[in-house]
Amino acid sequence: MKIRIGIAGYGNLGRGVENALCTSSDMELVAVFTRRDPAGVKTRTGVPVYPMAEAPAMKDQIDVMILCGGSANDLPEQTPALAQYFNVIDSFDTHAKIPEHFQAVDAACRKSGKLGIISVGWDPGMFSLNRAYGQAVLPNGSDYTFWGKGVSQGHSDAIRRIPGVLDARQYTIPVEEALNRVRSGENPELSTREKHTRECFVVAAEGADKKQIEQAIVTMPNYFADYDTTVHFISQEELDRDHKGIPHGGMVFRCGATGANGENRHVIEYKLTLDSNPEFTSSVLTAYARAAYRLHLQGVSGCKTVLDIAPALLHPESAEELRRKLL
Amino acid sequence: MKIRIGIAGYGNLGRGVENALCTSSDMELVAVFTRRDPAGVKTRTGVPVYPMAEAPAMKDQIDVMILCGGSANDLPEQTPALAQYFNVIDSFDTHAKIPEHFQAVDAACRKSGKLGIISVGWDPGMFSLNRAYGQAVLPNGSDYTFWGKGVSQGHSDAIRRIPGVLDARQYTIPVEEALNRVRSGENPELSTREKHTRECFVVAAEGADKKQIEQAIVTMPNYFADYDTTVHFISQEELDRDHKGIPHGGMVFRCGATGANGENRHVIEYKLTLDSNPEFTSSVLTAYARAAYRLHLQGVSGCKTVLDIAPALLHPESAEELRRKLL
Numbered sequence: 001m002k003i004r005i006g007i008a009g010y011g012n013l014g015r016g017v018e019n020a021l022c023t024s025s026d027m028e029l030v031a032v033f034t035r036r037d038p039a040g041v042k043t044r045t046g047v048p049v050y051p052m053a054e055a056p057a058m059k060d061q062i063d064v065m066i067l068c069g070g071s072a073n074d075l076p077e078q079t080p081a082l083a084q085y086f087n088v089i090d091s092f093d094t095h096a097k098i099p100e101h102f103q104a105v106d107a108a109c110r111k112s113g114k115l116g117i118i119s120v121g122w123d124p125g126m127f128s129l130n131r132a133y134g135q136a137v138l139p140n141g142s143d144y145t146f147w148g149k150g151v152s153q154g155h156s157d158a159i160r161r162i163p164g165v166l167d168a169r170q171y172t173i174p175v176e177e178a179l180n181r182v183r184s185g186e187n188p189e190l191s192t193r194e195k196h197t198r199e200c201f202v203v204a205a206e207g208a209d210k211k212q213i214e215q216a217i218v219t220m221p222n223y224f225a226d227y228d229t230t231v232h233f234i235s236q237e238e239l240d241r242d243h244k245g246i247p248h249g250g251m252v253f254r255c256g257a258t259g260a261n262g263e264n265r266h267v268i269e270y271k272l273t274l275d276s277n278p279e280f281t282s283s284v285l286t287a288y289a290r291a292a293y294r295l296h297l298q299g300v301s302g303c304k305t306v307l308d309i310a311p312a313l314l315h316p317e318s319a320e321e322l323r324r325k326l327l
Numbered sequence: 328m329k330i331r332i333g334i335a336g337y338g339n340l341g342r343g344v345e346n347a348l349c350t351s352s353d354m355e356l357v358a359v360f361t362r363r364d365p366a367g368v369k370t371r372t373g374v375p376v377y378p379m380a381e382a383p384a385m386k387d388q389i390d391v392m393i394l395c396g397g398s399a400n401d402l403p404e405q406t407p408a409l410a411q412y413f414n415v416i417d418s419f420d421t422h423a424k425i426p427e428h429f430q431a432v433d434a435a436c437r438k439s440g441k442l443g444i445i446s447v448g449w450d451p452g453m454f455s456l457n458r459a460y461g462q463a464v465l466p467n468g469s470d471y472t473f474w475g476k477g478v479s480q481g482h483s484d485a486i487r488r489i490p491g492v493l494d495a496r497q498y499t500i501p502v503e504e505a506l507n508r509v510r511s512g513e514n515p516e517l518s519t520r521e522k523h524t525r526e527c528f529v530v531a532a533e534g535a536d537k538k539q540i541e542q543a544i545v546t547m548p549n550y551f552a553d554y555d556t557t558v559h560f561i562s563q564e565e566l567d568r569d570h571k572g573i574p575h576g577g578m579v580f581r582c583g584a585t586g587a588n589g590e591n592r593h594v595i596e597y598k599l600t601l602d603s604n605p606e607f608t609s610s611v612l613t614a615y616a617r618a619a620y621r622l623h624l625q626g627v628s629g630c631k632t633v634l635d636i637a638p639a640l641l642h643p644e645s646a647e648e649l650r651r652k653l654l
Contacts (some may be wrong), residue, residue, distance in 0.1 A: 016585065019587055023466045023467045126464070132639065133641065134641045135642060136614040137610050137611050185600070258346060258605060258606040258607065264603040268599055270596070273579075274593045281587060283583075287464050287574055306638075307638050307642075310636055311460055312634040314463035314464075316466070320426070324636050327451040327460050
């Protein structure tokens with residue numbers, strides 16, 4: 001029998017999970033739930049769409065609910081609410097609020113006997129794993145995380161809020177020289193400005209003061225002021241043609257020393273190069289849904305994160321097959 | 328109370344574990360066991376050395392025994408034998424014999440109620456983990472493993488067995504063009520020859536036929552015949568001066584596609600650059616000793632591999648701290 005999956009929220013992430021399930025022969029998509037009018041939502045694979053409010057009634061038909069809403073407004077409410085009825089997986093990524101979200105989901109899961117895995121994706125997610133493994137293996141060392149080259153939705157939105165801006169796309173780009181210094185094992189101290197640059201493609205309204213828009217961008221506190229930022233003004237047509245993708249990626253490094261006097265240096269690098277940020281996140285969510293199902297079968301309940309999940313639980317093959325093929 | 332560690336076997340690996348324990352404040356080294364005469368073995372940190380046969384008598388003083396012998400002759404016997412008395416960790420790396428070794432250690436552990444973790448290191452070990460995560464997250468894709476640049480002990484030994492060779496050091500080197508093709512996401516099919524080259528530094532006896540030695544190397548089946556191999560003849564002095572280190576490393580890639588029609592490509596790269604192959608392996612062994620201790624405290628017994636161990640178990644900090652700092 002296949003693992004029966006529900007999707008809550010049918011945006012980029014939800015569609016990505018639907019696609020990921022097509023390459024997972026041990027799982028099947030049973031239903032999509034939406035807060036919109038279901039009549040207006042058509043799934044690519046024809047799976048039925050229900051109002052979010054009807055989810056609890058389907059608790060016996062779904063093994064794991066994958067939440068595909070946003071971290072700002074949807075998940076803080078939805079994940080604990082759905083954990084009353086389902087094993088749940090989400091990609092909650094507001095780093096500072098993870099402990100609080102964990103508590104809420106854990107309380108709901110302990111009451112219902114269900115299992116939740118939160119903050120699944122690549123950062124938090126695969127990057128967090130690599131920080132944990134790196135620190136554990138090389139305790140005498142330093143961490144480095146670089147993001148990009150990729151589109152930052154939050155920074156693009158911030159530019160769009162500037163008067164006179166019609167549309168914008170922002171790329172975060174790691175600085176090659178900083179990467180080379182980290183890879184060499186020298187364990188440099190790097191400022192914010194030394195690690196990343198920001199490149200902005202902006203569509204200005206006719207007659208808008210471009211100099212003023214550029215100033216507003218490069219001096220914007222938190223978002224741009226601490227970075228070397230380049231601004232390009234382009235047409236809406238060019239933006240739609242050349243910048244419609246949502247690539248992303250980045251690197252987690254652990255650089256450490258071993259030996260009686262720390263004389264041997266080691267560099268661990270984990271690097272992601274992603275054509276589609278949401279589709280990769282969806283793929284990670286789908287793999288962890290398998291783990292949630294298996295752990296729940298074993299009688300485990302409560303809230304977990306990727307740090308608590310053994311890698312073999314994510315993989316469709318048996319432990320015996322994995323030992324034979326992957327070790 | 329600290330986790331009390333024993334080391335069985337005091338070669339490169341054992342000394343590496345001794346060093347790694349110095350940077351792990353929650354663990355302490357209690358004793359080293361050797362099959363040599365203990366009177367002739369002096370540990371760097373002054374920890375006492377006992378004959379291997381006396382290990383069982385110390386079963387109540389040691390929480391985890393880290394086995395630091397070789398895979399060919401030591402570990403197949405020693406790991407199951409010591410698992411009768413201790414939680415055990417080893418770095419058994421004869422890939423084809425892992426299922427058999429697993430069975431033997433599992434049987435011993437189930438009888439004693441102890442926990443064993445076998446094949447811990449970087450390949451098998453950290454590379455195996457990354458194959459598992461990569462396949463689980465991107466099921467529609469391909470794996471690639473490259474080794475080096477690094478010293479292969481087995482290949483160096485094979486050269487030293489050729490008549491007229493006094494000493495030798497062999498480096499395995501990934502082919503840059505193959506790496507670039509994999510990183511580009513094109514999912515190439517690569518032959519053995521296309522992936523790695525081999526470079527040999529050889530000290531020949533006076534009067535030996537160098538042409539003949541070179542021929543013997545480059546045509547040697549299994550070891551060199553399938554590779555482009557370069558042979559350099561140098562003096563013993565040069566070998567000792569320029570090639571005494573044991574660096575190694577490599578890369579595991581998972582390249583996969585997502586989307587309704589596989590239109591988005593993703594590349595995951597895990598890369599190790601290691602000054603000292605045995606010291607890095609020792610560092611991984613030490614981190615997994617912490618996990619073995621914790622799992623045994625939870626009442627878990629039997630044989631495990633890195634694929635069965637949740638990452639948080641390796642890290643000295645609490646789950647709560649890890650959620651706050653690493654997610």
